[in-house]
Amino acid sequence: MTASARDYAAVYSGFQAPISKIYNCGAKCAPFNGGVPVCCDTGHAIPIVEKTEYALLKKRTKMWTPFVPRTPDQKAEIADLKGSDSCAVECRGAAHCERDNRSLACRSFPFFPYFDAEKNLVGLAHYWNFEGLCWVIHNLTIVEKPFIDQFIAQHEFIFKKDDNWRVTYVEHSAAMRGVYSRRGDKFPIIMRDGTYRWVLPKSGGKMVPATKTELKSLRAGFTLGQE
Numbered sequence: 247m248t249a250s251a252r253d254y255a256a257v258y259s260g261f262q263a264p265i266s267k268i269y270n271c272g273a274k275c276a277p278f279n280g281g282v283p284v285c286c287d288t289g290h291a292i293p294i295v296e297k298t299e300y301a302l303l304k305k306r307t308k309m310w311t312p313f314v315p316r317t318p319d320q321k322a323e324i325a326d327l328k329g330s331d332s333c334a335v336e337c338r339g340a341a342h343c344e345r346d347n348r349s350l351a352c353r354s355f356p357f358f359p360y361f362d363a364e365k366n367l368v369g370l371a372h373y374w375n376f377e378g379l380c381w382v383i384h385n386l387t388i389v390e391k392p393f394i395d396q397f398i399a400q401h402e403f404i405f406k407k408d409d410n411w412r413v414t415y416v417e418h419s420a421a422m423r424g425v426y427s428r429r430g431d432k433f434p435i436i437m438r439d440g441t442y443r444w445v446l447p448k449s450g451g452k453m454v455p456a457t458k459t460e461l462k463s464l465r466a467g468f469t470l471g472q473e
């Protein structure tokens with residue numbers, strides 16, 4: 247069963263906290279991406295929503311329309327959604343963003359719910375294909391507790407309604423462990439309580455504490471605009 251439009255309305259009202267009240271992260275990446283925040287640029291990220299979520303959005307705003315693929319890669323990505331409960335959509339662009347009508351994906355980016363090897367939802371991990379492009383991924387200590395709390399609470403709410411959605415993230419978390427194990431590198435998790443852990447490579451998902459000072463080592467990885 248998927249979450250209903252009404253469920254998504256509840257998620258939207260319970261998930262309004264910004265990643266940070268101090269930092270406007272769009273101002274960190276947009277100057278290197280033609281003035282458009284990377285996560286609001288369909289050239290980098292195509293918003294995917296559940297069809298029930300899209301039904302809600304259509305009632306609330308005219309900001310969203312179905313996404314029309316323009317490149318072979320985009321066509322392939324959209325073709326993958328055929329027969330699923332999800333669809334690809336497009337907003338009017340960052341200059342016309344209606345904060346209350348952002349999708350769950352917009353509110354969550356650049357994070358997804360991270361499940362440990364025992365399939366417990368322990369915190370937030372980043373979408374690794376946005377490394378180098380998304381400033382937040384390289385400055386995790388700016389992420390504030392209200393965002394973490396709302397992110398976890400609203401995803402748990404959705405998972406109770408839609409177990410397939412939970413399984414998707416269990417698998418995505420395992421895929422991330424695989425990617426980093428092949429790299430021979432550790433990756434950071436923002437834990438539910440706001441602390442940090444490293445997930446060690448080739449360890450079966452073993453986690454060890456990470457300090458804010460250690461996380462500063464990630465900053466050099468933000469390479470957007472450096473070429």
Ligand code: SF4
Nearest residue numbers: 271275283285380381
């Ligand atoms: S979340 Fe990342 S990609 Fe999106 S605006 Fe902030 S820094 Fe840019």
Ligand code: SF4
Nearest residue numbers: 286337339340343352
């Ligand atoms: S709705 Fe707002 S946050 Fe989401 S992609 Fe569009 S401009 Fe970006």
